[in-house]
Amino acid sequence: MPIARAATRAAVRLGAVALTGALLAACGGASDGAPDAAGGKVTLTVDLFGSFGYQEAGLYAEYEKLHPDVTIKQTDTEDEADYWKSLQTRLAGGGGLADVQGIEVGRIASVTQQQADRFQDLRAYGAEKLKGEFAEAKWAAATAKGGEVLGLGTDVGPEALCYRTDLFARAGLPTDREELARTWSTWDGYLELGKRYREKAPAGSAWIDSVGSLYSIMIGQEEERYYDASGKLVWDTNPALRTAWDTAVEAAQSGLSAKLDQWSPQWNQAFAAGSFATIPCPAWMLGYIKGQAGDAGEGKWDIAALPGGAGNWGGSYLAVPKAAEHKEEAYELIAWLTAPEQQAKLFRTQGNFPSATGAIEQVADAKDPYFSNAPIGRIFGEAAKAAPVQVLGVHDQNVAQQITNALGEVERKGTDPAKAWANAEKGVANTLG
Template sequence: MPTARAARRATLRLGAVALAGALLAACGSGSTGTSADKDGKVTITVDLFGTFGYKEAGLYDEYEKLHPGVTIKQSSTENEADYWKALQTRLAGGGGLADVQGIEVGRIASVTQQQADKFEDLGPLGAKDLQDDFSAAKWAAATTADGRTLGLGTDVGPEAICYRTDLFQQAGLPTDRAELAQKWATWDGYLELGRQYKAKAGAKSAWLDSVGSLYSVIVGQEKERYYDASGKLVYDDNAAVKAAWDLSVKAAQDGLSAKLAQWTPAWNQAFSSGSFATIGCPAWMLGYIKGQAGDAGKGKWDIAPLPGGAAGNWGGSYLAVPKGSAHAKEAFALVKWLTAAEQQAKLFKKQGSFPSNIGAIESVKDVTDPYFSDAPIGRIFGAAAEASPVQVLGVHDGDVNQQITNALGEVERKGTDSATAWSHARKGVENAVG
């Protein structure tokens, strides 16, 4: 094992994951977590995926002002699948881990059931006093069978549809969010409106970004998707999964998709280029859209409730402290502060990440977002969060979803028929689950 000083100097990078800043390696059990850097100051490293929004909302700067001597360095990977793969490599090797690691909700069962020994129990650090701040379901998902708390919830992912009002106007479609909610009260209605859009917009712009994105939103409306309550893998026999698959295939066959794989550079660029008019929009997507479309997109986007007659949830993450952090105590203090009601409320107002902290939910109910045409995001996502199902999460939820959306990508980009693509999805799941 390298010395602590040498480890602090080492800058590690694995795979193709791009760093936003230096990721400082550390070794040790992390059970005390009170060591400081050689100058008496503490650098807390944070490794995330997507756009959590802490830096964009100024929360790191605020925390550093409140805690002189603390510096926060964040690295981030756009694609969660790439992030998770790299994290597994680091957990297996014991090096290169950040003091704080983000965990997507589709991976949390894997952490609590298979990797609990690799993360700090946050209870003794102070989390045991925070349980009442979160919903029972959010808390339970990050708790092991023997009561260890391995993460604190950052947000939840209530869903809506984000759409480009300027593109709708050009295609002669209504732009009023209430009228649209009526027209796409069902998913069939949503696709029918898409066919009308395609007839007017032609090849210039597609109705939606990708059918993988569409599928993820639809299946997010279901309580039971890939596993049942006993932990049995049931995706292949689940009628709800099959219905979501069939509707997504239909959208591809009707030519409604821009055929853009999510988290790719082409997908990112399309937010500002007008390559698609609608996207399934969990609350956290608002911050991502702002980051990709930039100032030029302000006022061109709006938000309407989800089709399908039911609310849904896609995403929602946790912050965890891996064993091996040289600053476990300080890392937990940061996690506690970032997930507190006041900070979650600020993050929603700035980035759209809907709070998982109960105390923040009431305070954001009247929030509107000028970027999204003053949409009442507090009411839209608040209603969706209240009606969303408490989803059954399995050890390989994220892997199953990824294999299915990969197969849907074959349908829209290669013209693979539905049955063949589904067989590829099944094979991919078999390989991923083992």
């Protein structure tokens, strides 16, 4: 997925219904976006995948209070792949687009390299003045070769591990976050602890939600994943990717997974049911866990540093299509939403780790009572500083989906890993043409 990523995948997202193209078109249509004839008010439409946390954190309401002539209407699609497919259809047709569209970090290279003519260059509204407010890599990723600024960064996805202290205690495992970080300082250590958990785990509880999430968090630790720095597709020869694959396969074959499809209703329900004891946890996952586990989960979760070093999984952008009805007003909104003050507030309430450098400084001392008062500012701040600057490719998200699909075959069907890998190769070839 938003947070991030995600970007964040927070509470309201859980009840979101994947919207049809027709409904999305209606939400971006002239009847919604046009100024009100009586009051001169403008309705800005915002179309996202999942929830970026803006409604939950009260940011839309705050913006509307500051701008009485603006009403914000958000729609969202729970699954990012469905969202992206629908967005491509509407971009091709030129209609049904919202004033603001969310872009996942795995898609931003597609926007800058293949679709720059379909998104507004935000320099027209003075965006170049904001460059110094963002992490250099975050800003550069949304800048096209011609210098066009095609999106403003929301969150990034520094990684950690979230775990259920109550389930750990019942299985006789340590619960202290610092001790655990030492115990699973490597992924081999993490799997070994998982095998100990499996022996005494409460009925119906696995070590991890899915091997797809394990793969995703591991590949997020790498600078080069699917493409190399020259832009060449190298996923099938990348030794780091193969290590992540092999580790995920071992977890599946060792019976450590709850075998849940991420973002599925069953996966959502599992947070409250205690169906897994650990979950790879980029910062945006915090809000998602709170939304799914609910009040009953408060104090049962904690966060520890990630095995194998820091990484990044997710993060998003806000962009304005050229076909948007209210481009200037849309820019003003996204500039405000991504400003340091709002990013800091979003992290403190939803867990989306900021991409604005000023906000990172503001949240350094943040703790989260829901996660056993974990020092989330320090944990994710240190991870963000140490995370590699990743090479982004046009089809990152497509390749990743085929790999996680293949891992799902190993996990749920017992497919031979070699056959599943071959299926991933075929899937990538078919997807990329």
